[in-house]
Amino acid sequence: MVVSLLGLLEGLRYAFPALLFVFFLSCLAHASCTLQKQTAVHSHRRAIVLYLLLVIAVTYAAQCILSLAYWYGVKQDRMLSLLACALVYALELAILSDSQDPVWYSYAGSLGITLTFEPLHTALSLRLRTNPSPESFLVVDLLIFAARLACLVAALIFCFSWHEPESSGSQDGNEHQSLLRSKAADGSEDALIAYGATETNSDEATKLTTKDPESDWERSQRLVEEQRDKRLKDSGNWFTYAQSFKLFVPYIWPVNNRRLQIHAVLVGLCMLVNNGLNVLIPNQLGVVTKTLTESTNPDNHITSLNPWIQVLIFAGLKLCASEAGLSLLRQRLWLPVEQYSERAMVEAAHSHIINLDAHFHDTKSLSDMLMAIQHGESITKMLDTMCFALLPNLIDLGVAFIYLTAKFGAWEGLITISTATFFIYLSTAAIARSRATRQAYSKAWYEEWYIMNSGLSGWTTVASFNQVEYETNRFSAAVQDRISKSKAYILNVFQSQALQYLVLSAGLLAGLFLAVWKVTQEHSIDASDFVVLLTYWSQLVAPLNFFAGLGKSVNRDLIDAERLLEIMETKPKVVNKPNVSAFHFKSGHVEFKDVHFSYDKKKEILRGVSFDVLPGQTIALVGHTGAGKSSILKLLNRFYDVTEGQIKIDGQDVRDVDLHSLRAHIGVVPQNPVLFNDSVLDNVRYARLDASDEEVYNACKAAAIHDHIIGFSDGYNTRVGERGMKLSGGELQRVAIARAILKQPSIVLLDEATSAVDTETESKIQEALRRLGRNRTTFIVAHRLSTIINADRILVVNNGEILEDGTHEGLISAGGKYADLWSKQIFTTPKDTQEDDDSALEDCHSKSTNNLVVSETRLELTQADNNAHNCDEEAAQMKTPSGRKNEVRIYCQ
Structure with a gap:
């Protein structure tokens, strides 16, 4: 009975943190995929829950320290459970502190799981105290447990039952916004707050009013992101959104080409074999080290393994995993499939665009169409990322955790999963924080390119208006701005990389210390296993870096793919009806x-x-x-x-x-x-x-x-x-x-x-x-x-x-709109002098005028034999009260 209870307790200690970790990550993934967000951010609620999570994490850490200080009857499973729970709650604390729209059920569920397991775990621990520790240890441990239990209950209550008061100043939602102008400090209504906007302080308002105008590049990116966000919101979740890209499947997957389909399957097999090599190579290196150690040991004259053969096997495995092995075979197999996708996608996009109607081509810019066609490759790139990068790297991380745990124990498994988790979290957080500097650098680069392009392409205008110096200074300022923004962005990248490698180094150091302890103190492993661990850790850097930048690369590919998806979903408004007949020309009526x-x-x-x-x-x-x-x-x-x-x-x-x-x-x-x-x-x-x-x-x-x-x-x-x-x-x-x-x-x-x-x-x-x-x-x-x-x-x-x-003659005679247009185009306007008027009238007589049209009076003379005397009489009638003649527009036909 006692043995079975001990097994149950040990199982609970291992299962509890694992369940807690998997549940929390699953909730985050589900909320992200289904776009679940809290509709309102309650700052007081979040702050209280943050402090409670901090206390919970500290209680687990305090119990770890207490166990190390007394070290009475402390087992590995207890230390692992406490440390793992502390790390999980530290992760929850970090994610909640960065999240402005948390989904509370993920935190409430974690608290509920803890409240379920902790009392059972503590009760079993008290009953099965085979090696009693001092009473002081027990009292302090129970006090820490009680404090944690109180924090768990309080945090759970706040997660479910906290409500912001209606009259609080942090009301959320457009319905609580004022529809009136917000008065400025001087009582004026210059500071206009738009409906649904959030009022800002004077510093923020100054930043908004002094913000640089949006460039073409920023506007293009913003519109595409808004289109993607709208489509994503309408879809309701990422899975439905991803289905909108299914129209690209016939162009990505060779549906009618069995040979290329076989190529794709073989590529998948190559990648699975490569995953196996990632395990075999470190293990084989350990075997080589072990055989060499045994061969140099004077007490061991006969070794079971030949070091030369083991080295050859290691070299063969390395060759298979190199660019001259499986990688070359995989690329050779994948190249025809990739070229098929590229050709099919570009041809389909071009064919679709050129078959769209005039409305599309009149409203869409040429650069947008060309960019959409060129970005068709982002669809295949995203598929490659998901199928041939995400899946293999995910397998590598899973195999690494299982292999290292099985070979070096549960502590090594905890170190591996903790290092991977915090590495990915810190990397994604660093990428998110560098978004502003990255956008500023991109904008500065685009501005520099625009100024250079406009100045050189418009050189004639620049030279004609003598603005060479102005263009030179403007371009120099743009270059300096781009260099400064580039410096800020690059420094941010360097800091992020340094932080990532600090986490990796800490995990590696902890794993190596564990291996040294097992070699020197427990003698459970030998020196060759130390080499295996060192080699395997070096192979984990690539998949961890991949997962760290996965969100950024997928987001970029999605934005590029969205341009093409929008166009491919556009249907022409002018189309043939079903079963339409050909046009038969007869006479042209x-x-x-x-x-x-x-x-x-x-x-x-x-x-x-x-x-x-x-x-x-x-x-x-x-x-x-x-x-x-x-x-x-x-x-x-x-x-x-x-x-x-x-x-x-x-x-x-x-x-x-x-x-x-x-x-x-x-x-x-x-x-x-x-x-x-x-x-x-x-x-x-x-x-x-x-x-x-x-x-x-x-x-x-x-x-x-x-x-x-x-x-x-x-x-x-x-x-x-x-x-x-x-x-x-x-x-x-x-x-x-x-x-x-x-x-x-x-x-x-x-x-x-x-x-x-x-x-x-x-x-x-x-x-x-x-x-x-x-x-x-x-x-x-x-x-x-x-x-x-x-x-x-x-x-x-x-x-x-x-x-x-x-x-023409009939409309002229009608004296309507056409006659007015005709008179404005054909008639000349003589100078306002008597001599010019007489000259115009004499010219009218000399050309044997058929019609004389005076624009001001619409006077029309239709007799073909009008002479200069008649023209003079008509002109005399045009005198104004001041004695000056009006301008006379004369057409002589």
């Missing part, structure tokens, strides 16, 4: 029926636009900027879909036909053409990839650009630069026109196609466009009204509505 359109569903761009275009007609769209002219062309080309109404071509709704077959019949000349950084020949041929060189030349001749291209240094093989930057505005537009001519479209869309050419070239292009638009339905958006006077119909667009519809 276009109908707009009560079309409404809005880009953001807030401001309506088009309001009930309706018109009918007959096949082969040329329709011009005019109006002020932002009236909706270009939007009509985008809807016709189906870059966007109408909000209400219909757009039909030859009786087919553009939403009911295949998108690609529709655009195959439409040719576009945009206002700002974009060329690829390729030759002129390839840029023009892009409209029809199977076109011959001769067809390209003819298209360029029709666009009045052929002679210019021949004059280039390499002719048609001249590269035009990024986005065509090596070409002038006129050359760029004419290349775009040649590209449209080469396509030979059925419907032509011209958006300010001649806005950047001179008058002489314009006349040539107009002739080319007339040939291009012959027997084709053509839409022209123009601000220069002289380019559309020959259009079959002119639609005046104003505030998203068709205000006027007619021919």
Whole structure:
């Protein structure tokens, strides 16, 4: 009976701290994964619990010291239990002191477990006192136990029943915040506290108001982190959040390639073998040491093991674990899988982005898209980290604990797990504390790069305004700031590393002292085991460093992956309907029926636009900027879909036909053409990839650009630069026109196609466009009204509505909006003198004027034989009461 109770007591002493440690860490992991946080931070509650946890940890340490001082009947299991419990509560104390939003059930559960085990453990200890210690020892020990018990009960009560008073100044939650301005010290209301914000003191307010403006890099990082946090909050836990990345699985795992799947399985086997080598190598080194010791012992003439063979085995194990062994095999097996993932991810991201609609490309910056594609590798990197780094290192730590405990005893196991736990905790805490310095360094580096890039790329502006010295000083200040921030960050890293290695050194020293004691005093192990322990500890540094930086690396990969995930989850708004039929062009009859359109569903761009275009007609769209002219062309080309109404071509709704077959019949000349950084020949041929060189030349001749291209240094093989930057505005537009001519479209869309050419070239292009638009339905958006006077119909667009519809002559005669636009563009404003007015009237007579329009009075003279006398009479009527003539705008046709 006594033996069984002793076994039970020993088991309780080992199981209690282990259960306490596992429970607390499991609760922390569960709370972190499920995003459980205390909604309010009660500072008084946390402070009281902190002091109570400190007293509990001290009581365990005091019992350890008491046991060492008396050393009566003290067993290893008691000392281990007390020391392990002290370390667990010290860990809880440290984590609670750093946590601003603790999850109390993890602490309450630990206290409950302790309250359950401690009385049972103490009762059994008192009953089984086979070697009684002095009464003074027992009394002091019971007093310490009673103090700990009281602290446990008090801490448990505070964890469950403490409530902050409603009227306390530390109210939490937005509902308790004032909606009014917080008055400043002088009684003014300058200090505005936003709803849901926390009021700050004057020093904090000064810091907030003097904070540097947010850089582009900071803004980009902040938006991605907010997007990740929002997605994580909506998911509710990390497991559900991780499932949002499952759309990347087909690109990461070779689902349809059995050979690559076998490669991945073999890589996993290689890593498991490597875990085994991490145990075999230190053990084999101990065997070599033992054989050498026995061979040099004069009393031992015959050794059971040959040292030469043992050395060869050790060398073979080291070779297998080196870069020339399993590591090389693993990399060789994994390389095809990694390359598959990289290729599949990049191709999928590029394909998805290029197939998105105009709304996405109009609202997303190019740098964000390129960054998202490049960061696709962060998905595979994160998977590699989890599968081929986290799992093997976790196995290494578990095997190390089991192996060292089995070989050197429970004390060595306690030293190993304590060292690993506090090393990881201190490392993660140091990383968290260095976040501010790391962000400051990153911001300074970005600012330095931005200043250098802007100054060099804008050198012409810098030199023109004589600001070379200013840019030099600005860049020098940025470099100095980056160096100072780098110094602070690097010193922080050095201090963190020093602290980490102090913990490792303390653990190693404790383990070595234990090994020396066992060799010299207990004689339970020999000198070879000392070498084994030393070697094994050196191998634990790598996995511990990995776990210390795991959170930082995963967080960085998640932020990078979030950029791509957001884009990959974006669905195009303009898509083909299921089982859609191809577009069949017949004659080019276009109908707009009560079309409404809005880009953001807030401001309506088009309001009930309706018109009918007959096949082969040329329709011009005019109006002020932002009236909706270009939007009509985008809807016709189906870059966007109408909000209400219909757009039909030859009786087919553009939403009911295949998108690609529709655009195959439409040719576009945009206002700002974009060329690829390729030759002129390839840029023009892009409209029809199977076109011959001769067809390209003819298209360029029709666009009045052929002679210019021949004059280039390499002719048609001249590269035009990024986005065509090596070409002038006129050359760029004419290349775009040649590209449209080469396509030979059925419907032509011209958006300010001649806005950047001179008058002489314009006349040539107009002739080319007339040939291009012959027997084709053509839409022209123009601000220069002289380019559309020959259009079959002119639609005046104003505030998203068709205000006027007619021919050039008819709209001029109507004297409406178009006539007003025409007069403002064509008429000249003579000087306010009698001589200039007479000169203008004489010029009107000399050109045999058909119409005379005076802008101020809208006076129109329609007789073709008006002479200078009539013009003088009309001008005389324009005198103001002061006797001076108004400015007269005269158009002579």
